[in-house]
Amino acid sequence: MSLRAPLTLLAACVALGGCSRASTRSEAVEHAAAARPATLPACVSYATLAAGKVTSAALHELSGLVVGRRQPQVLWTHNDSGDAPRIYGLDRQGRHVATFELEGATADDWEDIAIAACSPAAPDPCLYLADTGDNFYRRPSLALYRVPEPAVLPPLPAPGALPDVTRIPSQGFTRLGFMLPAGPANVESLVALPDGRLVIVTKRKDHRAEVFRLTPGPTAITQVEPLGELGVVDPADPEDRGAMATGADLSPDGAWLLVRTYNRLWLFGVGGALGLPPSEAPAALRRVARVRVPAPVEPQGESVAWDPAGGYWLVSESNGDEPTLWRVACAPSRP
Numbered sequence: 001m002s003l004r005a006p007l008t009l010l011a012a013c014v015a016l017g018g019c020s021r022a023s024t025r026s027e028a029v030e031h032a033a034a035a036r037p038a039t040l041p042a043c044v045s046y047a048t049l050a051a052g053k054v055t056s057a058a059l060h061e062l063s064g065l066v067v068g069r070r071q072p073q074v075l076w077t078h079n080d081s082g083d084a085p086r087i088y089g090l091d092r093q094g095r096h097v098a099t100f101e102l103e104g105a106t107a108d109d110w111e112d113i114a115i116a117a118c119s120p121a122a123p124d125p126c127l128y129l130a131d132t133g134d135n136f137y138r139r140p141s142l143a144l145y146r147v148p149e150p151a152v153l154p155p156l157p158a159p160g161a162l163p164d165v166t167r168i169p170s171q172g173f174t175r176l177g178f179m180l181p182a183g184p185a186n187v188e189s190l191v192a193l194p195d196g197r198l199v200i201v202t203k204r205k206d207h208r209a210e211v212f213r214l215t216p217g218p219t220a221i222t223q224v225e226p227l228g229e230l231g232v233v234d235p236a237d238p239e240d241r242g243a244m245a246t247g248a249d250l251s252p253d254g255a256w257l258l259v260r261t262y263n264r265l266w267l268f269g270v271g272g273a274l275g276l277p278p279s280e281a282p283a284a285l286r287r288v289a290r291v292r293v294p295a296p297v298e299p300q301g302e303s304v305a306w307d308p309a310g311g312y313w314l315v316s317e318s319n320g321d322e323p324t325l326w327r328v329a330c331a332p333s334r335p
Contacts, residue, residue, distance in 0.1 A: 043330040046294045051327045052094030054315065058162055059088055059096060061317045063188075064113035064247065065303035069125040070149045074098070075305060075313060075325075076127055081109040085145070086165070087127060089153065094315075094325035098153050099163045104170040105145055109133025111302075112247055116192030118148060119218070125149045128198060128216075132187035139184055144198070146216065147173035178214060178221035185210070188302065189248035189259065199227070199274050201245045201259065207233050209245040209259070211285065213274065228282030230268060231290065232261050240264075246302040249312070250274070258293075258312060260304045265295035265314075296326050 054062065063080040074089045074097065085105035089098030111133040118126040129145040147168060157163045180187075189201035193213075202210040209230045215223035233243045242262030249258050254275065257268040273284035295301065300317035307313060311329040 045331045047329045048294055049327045051092060051325045053322045054094045054325055055322050056096035056162065062315050062323060063111055063302050063317055065305040065313060065315055066113045066115045067305050067307050068149055069115055070151050071153065076113055078110050078113055078129060080317060081133060083107055097156060097163060099165045100150060101165050101167050102145060102147060102173050103167050107131060111188040112190040114190045114192040114198065115149065117196045120196060128190060128192065130187065130190040132200065134184055134186045137184040141177050141179045142187065144176040145173055146176060174219060176216050176221045178224055180212060180224060181226060189245045191248050191250035193274055194254045201230065201248055203244045203246060207243045225278045227274065227278060228285040230259060230285060232259060232266060234264060247304050249304050249306045251306050252308055258304050260301060262301060265293050265304065267291050267293045294328055
């Protein structure tokens, strides 16, 4: 669910050391990289570009984002609660190019989206939709939806028109139900490990970010393992009310985890910690290096997606306004 707080949308990036000049839709903004542990990616600068506006009337509360694999030019997204069970495709300029609806599914509170192999025996990519929002801790169980990433996109709509809805019958996707060991929780972050297991991060008002690993089976989540916690509070601003995990994505190699809060974007050098046995993972997560990386200041910022080509993407729920699709590129240091 959204945090209804009066945050100001700035058409500029926020970096560790601040922006060197204002960003526009056609202008990249360079950021000097702040000092950071040597174990973190060696970016000498970041460039933040407003790739485009999401103007589609159907996309009113974007709450998850992931870059396609079969469709690498498409960013898959979805709305928060209050929508039909629909997956939307954006191009890299923010244009709405596809809509797929899961017939018979429910969308109590879809909060994030990830991409991974459909199963160990089926390496084709599947999209995983996290129906895991529970702001009031009332849901007895949570669910993920697993659906193969569309191999074919419908024809592009005419300018100004919405794409036709392509319906996916119930046999074309799987609902994976599960419960967390300690009972109801609000979960707004979902990522996929390279081996196909999934990881979720809780969003709590006490600012704790609990981490659980899920093992998907043919028809259900077969194992839920607590892995410990991540620190999402900035020591320089311990009173930050927005320090709650609202979205996440994991680099394709599983080494780098982006976790978004309402006011920050954190990069964790998790290495292989998310794949460790539950007896070892908590200590490993306490030791991971963390650095704040650039993100625009947005109302209800809940979406972040790694780009396999490098960098990452961001978009906001934006409370019904036309949100900006942001692209952040990392300029690596020379060897």
